[in-house]
Amino acid sequence: MHIPDGYLSPQTYVPFYAFIIPYLGIAARKVSKSIRSRHVPLLALGAAFSFVIMMFNVPIPGGTTGHAVGGVIVAIILGPWAASIAVSIALIVQALLFGDGGITAIGANCFNMGVVISFVGYYVYKLISGDSEITSTRRWIAGAVSGYIALNAAAVIAGIEFGIQPMIASGADGHPLYAPYPLSIAVPAMAIEHLILFGFVEALVTALIIRYFQKTDQSLLTIYGGAK
Amino acid sequence: MIPDWLAQDSSSVPLPAPSNWGRSGFVEKTIDNAAHFLKDTMVNETVARRNGLLQAIDPRVKLITVLAIIVSVSIMRSPIIIWGIYGFTLLLAVASSISLMFFIKRVWLFIPLFSAFIVIPALFNVVTPGDPVWTAFHLAHSYDFGPYHIPDTITVTRQGVLTAVTFIGRVSASVSLAVLLTLTTLWNDLLQALRVLKVPRIFILILGMTYRYIILLVHTVYDIHVARKSRTLHYGPTGSEQRWVASRMGYLLKKTYMISQDVHNAMLSRGFSGDVRTLTPSRIQGYDYAWCIFVLFICVFSIVLDRTLVPW
Numbered sequence: 001m002h003i004p005d006g007y008l009s010p011q012t013y014v015p016f017y018a019f020i021i022p023y024l025g026i027a028a029r030k031v032s033k034s035i036r037s038r039h040v041p042l043l044a045l046g047a048a049f050s051f052v053i054m055m056f057n058v059p060i061p062g063g064t065t066g067h068a069v070g071g072v073i074v075a076i077i078l079g080p081w082a083a084s085i086a087v088s089i090a091l092i093v094q095a096l097l098f099g100d101g102g103i104t105a106i107g108a109n110c111f112n113m114g115v116v117i118s119f120v121g122y123y124v125y126k127l128i129s130g131d132s133e134i135t136s137t138r139r140w141i142a143g144a145v146s147g148y149i150a151l152n153a154a155a156v157i158a159g160i161e162f163g164i165q166p167m168i169a170s171g172a173d174g175h176p177l178y179a180p181y182p183l184s185i186a187v188p189a190m191a192i193e194h195l196i197l198f199g200f201v202e203a204l205v206t207a208l209i210i211r212y213f214q215k216t217d218q219s220l221l222t223i224y225g226g227a228k
Numbered sequence: 229m230i231p232d233w234l235a236q237d238s239s240s241v242p243l244p245a246p247s248n249w250g251r252s253g254f255v256e257k258t259i260d261n262a263a264h265f266l267k268d269t270m271v272n273e274t275v276a277r278r279n280g281l282l283q284a285i286d287p288r289v290k291l292i293t294v295l296a297i298i299v300s301v302s303i304m305r306s307p308i309i310i311w312g313i314y315g316f317t318l319l320l321a322v323a324s325s326i327s328l329m330f331f332i333k334r335v336w337l338f339i340p341l342f343s344a345f346i347v348i349p350a351l352f353n354v355v356t357p358g359d360p361v362w363t364a365f366h367l368a369h370s371y372d373f374g375p376y377h378i379p380d381t382i383t384v385t386r387q388g389v390l391t392a393v394t395f396i397g398r399v400s401a402s403v404s405l406a407v408l409l410t411l412t413t414l415w416n417d418l419l420q421a422l423r424v425l426k427v428p429r430i431f432i433l434i435l436g437m438t439y440r441y442i443i444l445l446v447h448t449v450y451d452i453h454v455a456r457k458s459r460t461l462h463y464g465p466t467g468s469e470q471r472w473v474a475s476r477m478g479y480l481l482k483k484t485y486m487i488s489q490d491v492h493n494a495m496l497s498r499g500f501s502g503d504v505r506t507l508t509p510s511r512i513q514g515y516d517y518a519w520c521i522f523v524l525f526i527c528v529f530s531i532v533l534d535r536t537l538v539p540w
Binding site: 005006013041047048098171178181204 | 253254255257258261262265268295298299301302303305339343347349350355356358374375376387388390391392394395398399400401402403406407409410415418422430431433434435437438439441442444445446449463466469470471473474475476477478479480481482484485487488489491492495500538539
């Protein structure tokens with residue numbers, strides 16, 4: 001889901017930059033209020049974890065493997081504001097230091113994977129888990145559903161970003177200059193692969209990590225709530 | 229005395245690796261990912277320390293000028309100019325003591341090659357209507373499925389070719405520029421250079437710590453999987469292996485959280501108060517000014533030429 005350079009026109013990537021720069025400032029202030037001076041190493045390590053979790057190969061039926069984005073579990077543990085910063089930092093490091101994901105697309109990538117996944121994931125999790133016990137089955141079911149919905153929401157938004165390119169940036173004779181597929185192709189293409197594969201991987205990983213914490217260290221599931 | 233189990237012929241022990249259809253297993257894939265990542269990081273450091281054109285330029289100047297070219301490429305419309313910029317990046321790579329084959333391989337695997345693959349359908353009139361240049365095949369009649377229209381003659385169109393050439397050129401030129409920046413600049417210098425873009429110091433501190441802990445965590449991921457591989461004779465059912473992967477992710481998250489607390493305590497004990505100080509950057513030299521003027525010329529000249537070839 002990392003959008004590379006060349007896929008988005010300036011009409012798209014400039015507004016995303018205009019949104020994400022002040023957003024990160026506001027989010028940093030919110031985080032520093034809730035977790036105080038611990039935020040520097042916590043955000044750095046949260047970002048490093050967000051980066052590294054994508055490296056894990058998860059076995060899936062059929063003998064192949066898939067990857068998880070991991071944004072939802074980070075949001076459940078650290079809260080949506082800290083998670084959105086951590087994932088955004090991971091994306092900036094990937095783009096600037098490892099050449100993975102476009103430099104012009106940093107704003108859009110941070111919005112899709114940082115902001116959308118963190119907030120949709122966290123609030124769907126909260127909605128389903130409610131005030132249930134930390135060891136409750138509802139918790140990991142909430143994790144699975146939030147992982148699935150958040151990843152698909154981000155994929156559909158990325159699909160919309162691709163799909164509007166032929167409408168807003170085309171050559172003199174109408175040929176697309178950036179991502180070449182219209183909304184009618186880009187959105188279903190992005191949605192289908194996430195609905196039938198990557199969404200399930202994210203759901204599985206989020207649910208299994210919550211179950212692991214329920215069995216081994218329940219305090220990790222109360223970090224965000226306890227810090228507020 | 230050697231125990232019986234140790235004296236057995238090891239060739240009789242089933243090896244873990246290739247799972248279904250000869251593909252390597254998830255443990256081997258993760259080990260490969262981690263090993264490649266660590267290798268690439270070391271290669272980047274080695275290339276960044278070589279003597280070359282881009283290595284000699286002040287990191288702040290290099291960051292700004294490379295970003296200026298990337299932004300210029302993003303507003304260009306003519307495939308000729310965009311591919312010209314791609315050619316320019318190849319010259320820059322050679323002038324920066326980077327092997328051309330290594331550079332092309334690093335750039336094209338994976339993004340431009342993937343982009344070239346996904347753009348193939350856009351060549352045809354099904355996606356990009358226009359003037360036919362080659363007829364692929366004929367259908368009995370045209371089809372309509374909601375918003376989708378499939379004409380009775382499937383052709384490659386001039387507009388489709390133009391779209392594909394422009395798109396792949398823009399992606400490969402942009403990725404080449406980003407790779408040149410990362411290959412020729414030490415990561416610490418690059419982070420400090422972000423100050424020139426008015427990025428707050430605290431944010432640069434977090435980025436720097438992130439980079440260092442990525443390396444640490446990737447080493448941990450590598451060790452976890454090598455340890456698992458070394459004690460695996462055969463993979464278990466998919467469900468139990470998924471639980472194992474998730475448990476290792478959970479363990480890594482827990483370890484990450486514990487490290488962050490230790491790091492915070494270590495920072496406090498050294499007097500960290502939230503105020504970040506950095507070393508005074510070196511002065512920008514005449515060589516850097518010359519490079520700035522050269523890049524400015526390249527950007528302005530190519531944009532003017534682009535607008536001449538493809539007017540608004």
